[in-house]
Amino acid sequence: MAENTSDAGLTFLAAGLQQFAERFIEGLHVRYLAWLAAPAEFETFRASFAQVSTSGFAMASQILLIVAIVAVPLVVGGRRIRIGTGTAWSRLLLSAMVAVIALAIGFVAARLLASQGLPVQTLQLWVTSTVAGWVVLIALHWLLLQQQPPEARLRRSRLTKFVRDLSLAILWAVAGLSLVASLRLWGAGAGMIDLWGTVVVTLPTLLLSTGAIWRHRRTLAGTVAGPRPRAFWRGSFARCWPAIVIGFILFIVVNAQVARTMGVALPGGAVAMTALIVIATPHLDAMIWDWAQRGLNSPNISTAAAAWRQTARFTVLIAVIASLGALWAAPLAVGFGIDLRHVALDAFKVALIGMFTAFCWNLIGTSIERVSRADRIAAAAGSTMTSSRLGTLVPLFGSIGKSLIVVFAFLSILVTVGVNVWPLITGLSFFGLAISFGTQALVKDVVSGMFFLIDDAFRYGEYIETTGAKGTVEKISLRSVSLRGSRGPIATVPYGQMGKVQNFSRDWVIDKIALRVSMDTDVELVRKIFKKIGEQISADPELNQNLLEPFKSQGSTEVEDGTLIVKAKFMAKPGTQFLIRKAAMKAILQAFRENGIRAVPKPFTGEVDPNA
Structure with a gap:
């Protein structure tokens, strides 16, 4: 039974592939015949100009003139925007004003150059496409260049070359699409439009864009990777990003050509917007990430403002998902009879909660x-x-x-x-x-830890000693504390098992030095030696910065086993007493040798075996 089902599935798949191949071959034949008819359609296209009392040369001259007229305010405005020092919002407003002014000038010039009908519509089409191309170039310049820090001169130089090469591909695509739209407007044949759209627009744009991306792939990867330090996944994704972009562009072009060959209409606007969103999102995310990191490190920006900069990345993600849903999921939902208003309202509420x-x-x-x-x-x-x-x-x-x-x-x-x-x-x-009853030890650890932290018993980096362990505090969790021992091992101690906590790193520490000398030692001389050593330590800038009370003698307070015990002490910052003690002991031994003071070892008080 299972074998029959598998065979039926394979048969159905093979039939589907065969049907697809037949339709594709038939579509290729139809497109080939349409391309062969392009010369005849071109003659018909030329004859259409005579119907409106103009010629192809005159129309082309008017198009070049209208593009030049519109380009003047765009170039001047773009230069002012690039060299301006205003905020991002002021530059955005200035860009919108320049675009509106250029559109107004272009529409007025179009009415002056042509009276009415198809010539005016053609000139208005080129005015609109010129302004749209300028907007795309400004957005590309802002996305890749404007947000680079001034110190990154080498990266900015490489990005400038990449933007220049990519701008050529964009301008070619905009001009080609405008030309194809003009052909449709003047009633050109399908074969002529297909030939021009494929050979003159699609293939050169594909070669220019993929060539620019591959030639500057390292620069493109650097813009997506963002500033250091960065996550491992982001670096790996950035290295693969140029290949992903090229593959995505190739997929769109091949998909569009296959759809045209098989006579299936693709939503061109949705495809173009999807490509723009998918390609621009990683760059926009890297730019916002850099902007957020600069806000986090700046003391002039409040905590709430820095947090909002971090949240802007999530906002962009929501906007991308919403845009893709509106482009593709919304038409599908309408086809299934789903109430989009209810779904959109719930999605909006979820997005607000997420933000x-x-x-x-x-x-x-x-x-x-x-x-x-x-x-x-x-x-x-x-x-x-x-x-x-x-x-x-x-x-x-x-x-x-x-x-x-x-x-x-x-x-x-x-x-x-x-x-x-x-x-x-x-x-x-x-x-x-039920868990609380079954894990009373865990509850005890958590509650004990809360009281230890409230009592300020220890902090990160402090050296403490508790039941069964001692070391430097490296990690404080909800249940336990991790201590790094002097030889490297880490001991994890649950709060519930911690009894007395002895903190060796709080406020100050007193270190005492005790020495055994002979009974005939001049105690006053020892006191003077200790005082001189204390003055030497206080005069050392490296030691004095950690010294809270000077090194001084405590005199001789006891006699033990026929020896005199002299003591000294000093107060220092926690953790720095070892360096001071080392310097003090070195000076004491040298002074004792110079003054003939002999240190006496502790006498042996054990019993000796007479037979040994």
């Missing part, structure tokens, strides 16, 4: 990044307690806040699309209650 969620997420992330940066700067210049504590607590609370935001957003989306979430919440409540 608000993304903004809150980025607001928390931006706050964490700025607090962490301020904490690192404060640590380099002498950290204060408040900044360091914020640097410890904010990342942990930020993770909790992000988790809550995602949960609330998920429930809000379910409510928006008409799902009753109360049974889900009730079920999760009972499930959470």
Whole structure:
């Protein structure tokens, strides 16, 4: 039975492929015959000019003149826009004004050059296409060049060459499409239009665009990759992006030619907009990412504004999905009888929830990044307690806040699309209650950790000792703390198992040095030696910056096993006492040798075996 089904499927597939091949071959034959009829159609096309009392040469001259008239304000305005120092919104407004002025001048000139009928419509068509081509070039220039930082001169030089080569392909395509539209307007034959559209427009545009992309593939990949540091997936995607663009262009061209050959009409506007959206989106995303990173690093931009810059990437993603849905999904939904207004309203609500969620997420992330940066700067210049504590607590609370935001957003989306979430919440409540009874140790760890953090028992980078482990705090999670030992191993200690916490990195540390000397040692001489050593340490800029109280003698306070014990101490910043102690011990040993003071080892007090 299964073999019969498989054979039937293969037979159906083979029949479909054969039918497709027959239609394709038949379409090629029809197109070939139409191309052979193009010379005769051209003679008919030339005769159509006589019906409106003009000639092809006169019409071509008027087209060149109208393009030149429109190009003058566009070139002047484009130069002003490129060298301007205004904001992006002011440049956008200036570009719109230049386009409107050029359109107005072009339409007036078209009415002056031609009276009415097809000549006026043809000139107006070329005016519109000229302005549209200028708008595309300005958008390309702004997308690839305008947002580059001034210090990236080499990249800007390479991008300028790429934009120049790609602009040639765009201008050729705009001029070719305008020519094909003019042929249709004057009633040219289908064979002539197909021949000009394929040979004069499609193939040269394909060669120019793919050649420019392949020639500048590294430059194109660099614009998509964005500034460093970047994620691994983004770098890999950027390296593949030129090949993806070329493949996408080839797919569109081949698909359009196959559809034309088989007599299937493609929505040209939808295909062109889809190609524009797909190709421009990664570049726009990289540009917004760079813009957002500059806002994050700038102290002159508020946290909310920096978070909004981060959210702009998500906004662009929503706009892209909405545009593609409107181009392709909307006609399909209408065909199935789906109410688009209801779907669009729900989609709009979901998009608003997503944008608000993304903004809150980025607001928390931006706050964490700025607090962490301020904490690192404060640590380099002498950290204060408040900044360091914020640097410890904010990342942990930020993770909790992000988790809550995602949960609330998920429930809000379910409510928006008409799902009753109360049974889900009730079920999760009972499930959470069952988990809490079964994982009491986990609850104990979490609650204990909250109180440890509230009490400010330890922070990132501090050296602590607790039950069974000691080391530098490297990670603080919701359940445990990770300590890096002096030899490298990491110990993960749950909060519930931590008893007393001894912090060796808080505020200050006192280091004491005890030495054994003979009973006849001059204690006053030792005191003077320690005082001199303290002055030497205080005079050393490298050591003095970490010294809180000078190195000084504590005198001789006890006698042990026939030896005199002399002591000294100093107060330093936590973690820096070892360097000061090393310098002090070196100076003490040298001074003792110079002054004839002999250090005495600790006497051996054990019993000796007489038979040994």
